[in-house]
Amino acid sequence: MSNTAISVSDLSKKYGERMAVSHASFEVPLGTICGFVGPNGSGKTTTMRMLLGLITPTGGTGEILGESIEHPEKYLPRVGAMIEGPAFYPAMSGSENLKYLAELGGFPTNRVQHLLDQVGLGDRSKSKYKTYSLGMKQRLGIAAALLPDPKLLMLDEPTNGLDPEGIQEVRALLRQLANDGTSVFVSSHLLSELELISDYLVMLRKGEVVFTGKMMELMVNAQPVIIAKAAHDGDLVVLLEIAQKAGHHAVIRDGALHVEGPAQWAVEFNRAAFDAGITLSQLTPQLPNLEETFFEMTGEK
Amino acid sequence: MWRVALSELRKLRRPTLFLGTMGAVIFFSALFSSLLFLLIDSPDGNSDRGRTVGREVLGLATGVVQGFSNVGGFLGIIALCVFAAQTAQEYTYGTLRNILVRQPGRMRVLVGKFIAMNLFALIMITLSGLISVSASILLAPRAKVSTELWFTGDGRQALLTTFINITVSVIGFGTIGMVLGLLLRSPISAISFGVLWLLIVENLLIAVKNSLQDWLPGAQLTAIASGGAQRGFSDGIEYSHALLVGGIYVAVGALVASLLFVRRDVSN
Numbered sequence: 001m002s003n004t005a006i007s008v009s010d011l012s013k014k015y016g017e018r019m020a021v022s023h024a025s026f027e028v029p030l031g032t033i034c035g036f037v038g039p040n041g042s043g044k045t046t047t048m049r050m051l052l053g054l055i056t057p058t059g060g061t062g063e064i065l066g067e068s069i070e071h072p073e074k075y076l077p078r079v080g081a082m083i084e085g086p087a088f089y090p091a092m093s094g095s096e097n098l099k100y101l102a103e104l105g106g107f108p109t110n111r112v113q114h115l116l117d118q119v120g121l122g123d124r125s126k127s128k129y130k131t132y133s134l135g136m137k138q139r140l141g142i143a144a145a146l147l148p149d150p151k152l153l154m155l156d157e158p159t160n161g162l163d164p165e166g167i168q169e170v171r172a173l174l175r176q177l178a179n180d181g182t183s184v185f186v187s188s189h190l191l192s193e194l195e196l197i198s199d200y201l202v203m204l205r206k207g208e209v210v211f212t213g214k215m216m217e218l219m220v221n222a223q224p225v226i227i228a229k230a231a232h233d234g235d236l237v238v239l240l241e242i243a244q245k246a247g248h249h250a251v252i253r254d255g256a257l258h259v260e261g262p263a264q265w266a267v268e269f270n271r272a273a274f275d276a277g278i279t280l281s282q283l284t285p286q287l288p289n290l291e292e293t294f295f296e297m298t299g300e301k
Numbered sequence: 302m303w304r305v306a307l308s309e310l311r312k313l314r315r316p317t318l319f320l321g322t323m324g325a326v327i328f329f330s331a332l333f334s335s336l337l338f339l340l341i342d343s344p345d346g347n348s349d350r351g352r353t354v355g356r357e358v359l360g361l362a363t364g365v366v367q368g369f370s371n372v373g374g375f376l377g378i379i380a381l382c383v384f385a386a387q388t389a390q391e392y393t394y395g396t397l398r399n400i401l402v403r404q405p406g407r408m409r410v411l412v413g414k415f416i417a418m419n420l421f422a423l424i425m426i427t428l429s430g431l432i433s434v435s436a437s438i439l440l441a442p443r444a445k446v447s448t449e450l451w452f453t454g455d456g457r458q459a460l461l462t463t464f465i466n467i468t469v470s471v472i473g474f475g476t477i478g479m480v481l482g483l484l485l486r487s488p489i490s491a492i493s494f495g496v497l498w499l500l501i502v503e504n505l506l507i508a509v510k511n512s513l514q515d516w517l518p519g520a521q522l523t524a525i526a527s528g529g530a531q532r533g534f535s536d537g538i539e540y541s542h543a544l545l546v547g548g549i550y551v552a553v554g555a556l557v558a559s560l561l562f563v564r565r566d567v568s569n
Binding site for chain 1: 304305307308311312315317318390394395396398399400401402403404405406566567568
C-alpha cells in the first residue's frame, strides 16, 4: 500500500504552444494537509483537473491513493473535490443538489442532512441554491466534497467568500479531517491561512514546481530579517550604510529598514546605531512568513 | 448508468420543469385535437398548413389518433428543447465537473442522461395521447364524426402504431437536441439553433425547392411522427425513407457528439 495520497512525476499539460503545467513532480504524504500555492495562472487548477480525470495530461504520470490517474474510476469514489468554486443547479435546494450527487456517486442520501449541519447550512437546506450567499455556496461545495467520506479531499480556494468566522470553521474542519486520517490537498490565495493549517506545501510558478516539501523545511531555510525603525526617518539611510558595511543585504521599505541577517546580529546593529548617534524606535528580528517567502520564490509582488 | 439515470430524474421532476413542460403538452395536445373537430367545416382547413381532414377520414379507425398524430411533430420540438437544455446547462452551470468526479465513466453519464430524458419524453407522449384521444372522443359527436370504427381492433392498432411512431420521432428530435447541447455547450444557443432550423430554415428550403424535404432531418422526423406518406398527410415522404434518412442523421450526430464528449477536456 502506497503511503502517498498524491504522487505525480513529470506531469505536463500543453494548450497549443503554452505549457500550462510543465514537468511537475511532487508527492503528498497520506494524512497530511498539503497547501498548493502559486500565482494566478500558475497551473494549480489545471493540475487539480488532471488529477481528477477532467483533462488529459500531455505527458507524465501520476497516482492518487495508489491508483494511476489514467483510471480515475478506481480512486474517485474515495476522493472528494471542489474545483474552481462551487457549481450547482440554481433551481434546486442545497439538500436536493447534494442528494443528486449522492445518487450519482452511489453514496447514502441519509448523509446529506448531517453534512449540511456540519458545514452550517442545516437550517437553509430547503432553500434554493440561487438564494444562497457566496459563503453559503462555498459551504455547500465543501459539503459536496465530503459526500464520499473521502480518503483524499481536494479543494480549490475553499475559503473564497467566507467571513472570518467561516474561514476559522473551515480551518478547524480541515484539521479535524486530517486528524481523522483524511489527506487534504488545498489551494488558496490566502497564504496566511495555508501557513496556519498546512503540514506540506507544493509551490507552483508558471506551471513549474518551485518547492515541494514540509512547511517547516521551507520556513527554516528562509532568510531571517531584522526590521529597524529610527526615531528620525532621515537616519534610515545611515542605518542602511551600517548594515551594508557589515555585509548584510538591506532595503528601506515602508518607512523601515529590512536587513537580512541572523537575529543575534540585532545586538551588534543596535550598538552600531547608538555609536552613530541614532535612536532606534523599533528593532525586531523575525522570520519571513509564508507570503514573503512565496513572493521571494515566485518572483511575484 | 442507472445511478446517472436515477439522479437525472431528480432534476427532471422538479416542479418548474416537469409541470411547465407537461402543462405545455396538455395545452397543445388539447388545442391541436380540438381544432381538428371544431374547424371541420372551415374553408381555411382544420389541420396543419391549411389542409382539411374531412369527416370521412376522421371516421376511419385511424381518426381517433389524427389529433395525436398532428401534435407529434410539436412534441418533438419540446423534446429537442428539454434534451438540449438539460445537456448544455451542465456546461453553463459548471456542474459537469461535479458529475464527472462522481461518475468518471463518460459514456455511462451520457447514456444515463439519455435514458432519464427518454423516460421524461415517454411521460410527455403518454399524456399527450391521453389528452388528444379524450378530446377527440369528446368533440367527435359535436362535429358529427362517426366514432364507430375507433373502438375496433383497427382503432386500437392505429393508436399503438401512432404511439410508437411519435415515440421514435420524439426520441430522434430529443437526440438531436442532446447533440446540439453537447456541441454548442449553451442551452440558449442549442435551443435557438434547433428551433430556428426546424421551424424556419427547413420550411424556407422546402418552399424554395420542394424535393429537399426528402433530405432534411426535421422533415424526416415529422414524417415518422405522422406515419409517413402512406397516410397522406406528409407531402410524400415515405415512412421507410424517413426512418432511414432520419435514423442516419440521428446516428451520425450521436456518434460525433459522444466521441467529442468522451475525449474533450472539461476545462470550464
